[in-house]
Amino acid sequence: MKSTIKAFFAAGVILALTALPGCQTTDPQPTTPIFSGTKEITLTSPLHTATLSGNFLYTVPAEVKYVVFGVFNAQIVTNGSTISNEANFLYGSRTGLADFVSGTQAKATLHDYDASTKNFKTPNSTVPAGTYYWAVWGYDQYGNLTHSSPQRQVSLP
Amino acid sequence: MKAALLTMLCAAPCLFGAAKPRTVAVLNFTNASGAPSLDYLKSALPESVSATLSQNNSIKVVERAQITKVLSEIQLEQSGVLDGGEISRAGKLAKADVLFIGQFSGNPEKLTVVLKAIDVTSGVVLDGRTVEAGLGDVLVRSGAAANSMMAIVSGRDLGYLTISSAPDDAEVLLDGALIGKTPIVEYKVAAGEHRLFLKKKGFKEQENKIKVTAGERKKISESLAPARNAYSFHLGAGYRRFIPQSNLLTQGNVIVPRLGVAFGKFTAGAEMGILLDLDHSYSFDSAFGTAIRQDRSYYLTTYSLAFDFEPFNDATYVSPFVGVFGGYARVSDYRKLGDDTDQKLSSNDLFMYGARAGIEIMPKFIVSFIIEGRYETFNRNITRSVSFSNGVLGGLGSTDTSLSLANFSIGGAVRFNLQ
Numbered sequence: 009m010k011s012t013i014k015a016f017f018a019a020g021v022i023l024a025l026t027a028l029p030g031c032q033t034t035d036p037q038p039t040t041p042i043f044s045g046t047k048e049i050t051l052t053s054p055l056h057t058a059t060l061s062g063n064f065l066y067t068v069p070a071e072v073k074y075v076v077f078g079v080f081n082a083q084i085v086t087n088g089s090t091i092s093n094e095a096n097f098l099y100g101s102r103t104g105l106a107d108f109v110s111g112t113q114a115k116a117t118l119h120d121y122d123a124s125t126k127n128f129k130t131p132n133s134t135v136p137a138g139t140y141y142w143a144v145w146g147y148d149q150y151g152n153l154t155h156s157s158p159q160r161q162v163s164l165p
Numbered sequence: 166m167k168a169a170l171l172t173m174l175c176a177a178p179c180l181f182g183a184a185k186p187r188t189v190a191v192l193n194f195t196n197a198s199g200a201p202s203l204d205y206l207k208s209a210l211p212e213s214v215s216a217t218l219s220q221n222n223s224i225k226v227v228e229r230a231q232i233t234k235v236l237s238e239i240q241l242e243q244s245g246v247l248d249g250g251e252i253s254r255a256g257k258l259a260k261a262d263v264l265f266i267g268q269f270s271g272n273p274e275k276l277t278v279v280l281k282a283i284d285v286t287s288g289v290v291l292d293g294r295t296v297e298a299g300l301g302d303v304l305v306r307s308g309a310a311a312n313s314m315m316a317i318v319s320g321r322d323l324g325y326l327t328i329s330s331a332p333d334d335a336e337v338l339l340d341g342a343l344i345g346k347t348p349i350v351e352y353k354v355a356a357g358e359h360r361l362f363l364k365k366k367g368f369k370e371q372e373n374k375i376k377v378t379a380g381e382r383k384k385i386s387e388s389l390a391p392a393r394n395a396y397s398f399h400l401g402a403g404y405r406r407f408i409p410q411s412n413l414l415t416q417g418n419v420i421v422p423r424l425g426v427a428f429g430k431f432t433a434g435a436e437m438g439i440l441l442d443l444d445h446s447y448s449f450d451s452a453f454g455t456a457i458r459q460d461r462s463y464y465l466t467t468y469s470l471a472f473d474f475e476p477f478n479d480a481t482y483v484s485p486f487v488g489v490f491g492g493y494a495r496v497s498d499y500r501k502l503g504d505d506t507d508q509k510l511s512s513n514d515l516f517m518y519g520a521r522a523g524i525e526i527m528p529k530f531i532v533s534f535i536i537e538g539r540y541e542t543f544n545r546n547i548t549r550s551v552s553f554s555n556g557v558l559g560g561l562g563s564t565d566t567s568l569s570l571a572n573f574s575i576g577g578a579v580r581f582n583l584q
Contacts, residue, residue: 126556
């Protein structure tokens with residue numbers, strides 16, 4: 009009986025030692041801006057893979073004059089200062105659209121990306137539930153791409 | 166009719182007679198100094214006076230060798246005293262209308278020379294002068310004084326010249342003969358046309374033709390301009406307005422430091438051109454519903470050698486020039502960023518060359534001014550990168566175009582002419 013208790017205790021310790029570290033690394037996310045050489049835009053929420061419960065939140069420095077919020081259905085891939093996997097660029101919003109608010113983005117005010125104009129369509133989109141990747145990037149007053157955020161994975165309800 | 170012919174026949178000899186210049190014989194001078202060491206001046210002074218007078222067109226001067234022969238015959242040089250008979254005899258022997266005699270006294274530091282012109286026929290002293298000078302310039306000053314007496318000696322109508330200059334102490338030559346240094350007051354000259362020449366070391370020589378009428382008291386005042394040295398170095402700084410031929414560029418401001426050397430009609434110089442903001446900004450439609458202006462500018466730096474030709478380099482106030490230049494140029498394209506910094510996009514190394522023309526104002530002064538126009542071109546065009554919007558897909562895209570930097574420019578400079 010005593011040996012059974014010892015074995016049970018040992019198994020519990022082993023299980024704890026292997027399971028706890030695993031809990032801490034279950035949601036690894038990139039930490040570098042999606043466009044190399046740009047200054048960072050800080051993302052606030054959601055930071056880890058999770059189902060979006062409120063709005064996307066981020067912080068844009070004051071020198072950024074034009075902001076783009078993008079939602080992709082795959083990891084964002086860039087080449088220099090351009091997004092390579094344009095086909096995965098599905099939704100977003102930007103400075104200049106009537107319902108755009110810098111720093112916060114509601115799912116309800118996302119717009120479809122139009123590859124033919126390389127811009128967003130005016131009407132809002134209906135975004136189906138699923139796993140997406142989001143990032144924010146910004147331009148200075150001269151139209152130069154100067155800032156970007158790391159990309160984050162998110163589940164949309 | 167007969168009366169007219171008679172008048173002409175009578176007048177002709179008179180006219181010819183008046184036009185015939187009087188002949189002057191310069192005798193040996195007398196040494197009254199008591200110093201045998203100055204004896205050489207007895208002949209040296211009259212030789213100098215004779216040489217000076219020979220340049221005077223209003224008289225004729227008897228050759229000194231002939232006079233020496235006459236003097237030895239009548240032994241004038243020993244006595245130094247002339248009475249009426251000796252004057253007449255000497256005049257006839259020398260075939261002269263006027264005898265020019267002199268006497269000097271004093272010491273080498275301060276000699277006093279008395280000059281007299283005596284009419285051979287009447288024995289009357291026509292004019293006289295006293296010269297005080299050191300041994301160094303007694304010859305020149307005696308010659309000038311003797312020459313000043315010739316207006317009366319020549320027997321022609323007289324006028325008077327008062328000559329001043331700024332600065333003063335300029336040598337004055339009248340009809341090629343030195344008559345003294347400025348200021349000169351009431352100098353007697355024969356009526357008629359004369360050539361007046363002023364010269365002073367360090368200043369440009371000045372020559373004028375003047376006309377003096379009988380009895381006229383003419384005042385001449387000349388301002389002497391500094392002369393340009395055979396070689397002179399200069400430092401300068403200038404400004405040019407850059408006017409590009411391409412309408413893609415706006416006008417710009419070029420700052421030009423320069424150093425060089427002028428020799429005769431030519432100037433060689435090295436100069437640098439700095440153009441810090443040659444704007445080629447433009448606008449494009451962005452994805453954000455507004456047109457965005459791209460602030461772009463070229464920084465142009467040139468290092469060149471220039472050679473200029475000044476056909477009238479002895480001009481006092483304005484000297485035109487033409488020239489060519491060539492050298493190295495670096496053109497860098499910068500884009501302004503939102504945080505007030507500039508991003509260098511590209512650089513080009515070029516060879517530039519061109520031609521220029523202009524004027525130099527007050528070229529002989531320590532400070533002179535340049536006004537010029539120039540045409541400048543380059544060995545090739547540069548590639549200009551023009552950005553366009555890539556929508557919301559990322560950074561800007563760009564296309565390349567060929568751009569000529571050829572330009573005209575007009576500008577000015579100030580130059581410090583170092584002696």
